[in-house]
Amino acid sequence: MMLNPVTEAFVAKLxxxxxxxxxxxxxxxxxxxxxxxxxxxxxxxxxxxAEEVAFVVKACAEARVGIVPHSGxxxxxxxxxxxxxxxPVVLSLARMNRIRGIYPAENALVAEAGVILADVQxxxxxxxxLFPLSLASEGSARIGGLLATNAGGVNVLRxxxxxxxxLGLEVVLADGTIWNGLTRLRKDNxxxxxxxxxxxxxxxxGIITAATLILAPRPRSVATALLSVGSPDDAxxxxxxxxxxxxxxxxxxxxxxxxxxxxxxxxxxxxxxPIAGGPEWMVLAEIGLSAETGAEEAMMGLFEAxxxxxxxxxxxxxxxxxxxxxxxxxxxxxxPDHNPxxxxxxxxxxxxxxxxxxxxxxxxxxxxxxAEEVAFxxAQSLDLTPFRLRRFWEGKPLRERGVV
Numbered sequence: 001m002m003l004n005p006v007t008e009a010f011v012a013k014l015x016x017x018x019x020x021x022x023x024x025x026x027x028x029x030x031x032x033x034x035x036x037x038x039x040x041x042x043x044x045x046x047x048x049x050a051e052e053v054a055f056v057v058k059a060c061a062e063a064r065v066g067i068v069p070h071s072g073x074x075x076x077x078x079x080x081x082x083x084x085x086x087x088p089v090v091l092s093l094a095r096m097n098r099i100r101g102i103y104p105a106e107n108a109l110v111a112e113a114g115v116i117l118a119d120v121q122x123x124x125x126x127x128x129x130l131f132p133l134s135l136a137s138e139g140s141a142r143i144g145g146l147l148a149t150n151a152g153g154v155n156v157l158r159x160x161x162x163x164x165x166x167l168g169l170e171v172v173l174a175d176g177t178i179w180n181g182l183t184r185l186r187k188d189n190x191x192x193x194x195x196x197x198x199x200x201x202x203x204x205x206g207i208i209t210a211a212t213l214i215l216a217p218r219p220r221s222v223a224t225a226l227l228s229v230g231s232p233d234d235a236x237x238x239x240x241x242x243x244x245x246x247x248x249x250x251x252x253x254x255x256x257x258x259x260x261x262x263x264x265x266x267x268x269x270x271x272x273x274p275i276a277g278g279p280e281w282m283v284l285a286e287i288g289l290s291a292e293t294g295a296e297e298a299m300m301g302l303f304e305a306x307x308x309x310x311x312x313x314x315x316x317x318x319x320x321x322x323x324x325x326x327x328x329x330x331x332x333x334x335x336p337d338h339n340p341x342x343x344x345x346x347x348x349x350x351x352x353x354x355x356x357x358x359x360x361x362x363x364x365x366x367x368x369x370x371a372e373e374v375a376f377x378x379a380q381s382l383d384l385t386p387f388r389l390r391r392f393w394e395g396k397p398l399r400e401r402g403v404v
Contacts (some may be wrong), residue, residue, distance in 0.1 A: 006042070014045065019048075021046075024045070026044050051178070060174070063100045068091065069148070070092045071145025071148070094114045099119070109124060122346060124218075127215075128218055130217065132165065148203050149200065149202055150163050150199050154254055154286075158288075163199045168183040168184065181194060182210060221290075225303065229279075229307070237309070255281065256284055261273040262288055334354060337394075341389050342387040352366050
């Protein structure tokens with residue numbers, strides 16, 4: 001079907017049924033996408049209710065005018081702009097930004113499509129609950145767009161995509177009809193599941209105007225770690241190990257390539273890689289427990305189990321053989337100030353040496369400190385700054401306080 005462009009006569013018709021506040025300037029906020037690769041066009045209309053959305057959609061259907069639904073505009077594939085073709089209506093949902101109701105006993109919340117994700121998260125937190133959908137653009141992404149694209153985020157392993165976090169929808173269909181499916185019922189086996197059909201349809205079947213969202217218990221103990229792995233295959237093995245040990249308490253498990261940190265360094269965005277040496281592959285993992293404590297211990301247990309399996313950071317250790325007889329003798333190692341060198345001395349080289357014959361008695365603590373250096377990028381149990389190699393070229397040797 002051929003589309004017609006928006007005309008002055010068509011805009012005049014819209015003004016008959018909409019308040020002046022619904023008409024927005026066609027600024028870059030509506031006509032560009034974050035990468036700046038595409039620029040669209042259109043007349044921007046921002047209804048404040050499902051009825052106003054229905055009025056616009058019905059008018060567009062009758063006049064054969066195209067509609068580009070616009071939510072937070074955070075997508076990176078250009079779906080929020082229309083560079084070519086007849087001038088459309090850019091239908092912004094930004095004014096539909098009310099939370100219609102919060103239901104703690106049902107672990108549910110009803111939000112309009114224009115509510116920003118971070119505001120939903122805050123509303124859930126205000127009653128001690130969690131809305132687990134979380135992603136980088138949560139400060140600007142809106143609920144309607146997140147559901148229309150079936151957004152994933154970092155917590156998919158535990159809580160599922162956006163579809164799994166929604167109980168019901170209110171949708172304006174292509175002819176202007178309002179479908180009210182804002183149920184809070186969980187055990188609903190009646191008829192076709194139109195909710196699941198709409199979620200992920202990207203506005204092609206209708207415009208989402210409100211949703212009933214599922215809230216979850218808020219974990220009381222949370223631990224997050226960035227782990228280095230040898231390859232994506234090792235990351236999958238680590239995930240299997242984590243699921244065997246921790247079950248459904250794993251909230252996030254994201255594979256990261258060092259290439260991402262390289263891109264951030266080139267553009268000056270974000271922080272440098274937190275693991276010294278810049279490994280090629282890393283896993284960002286998060287654990288959430290219902291108990292007050294225990295998450296950090298569970299994460300450290302996973303890390304230790306992964307090291308034993310030879311999956312994390314040093315996959316070559318599993319095949320390393322040692323001469324047990326020769327392990328008890330060798331050169332007597334010393335440093336200029338008779339204190340050890342601990343930590344990363346350059347990219348990829350971790351050192352714990354120079355104990356002047358006293359290494360065995362300190363082995364347990366040093367082993368823990370080195371594990372923390374690898375797991376967290378910095379020792380947690382003790383500040384290793386005085387023990388790092390650079391103290392020598394900075395002229396700051398470590399002086400023993402107990403020796404006269």
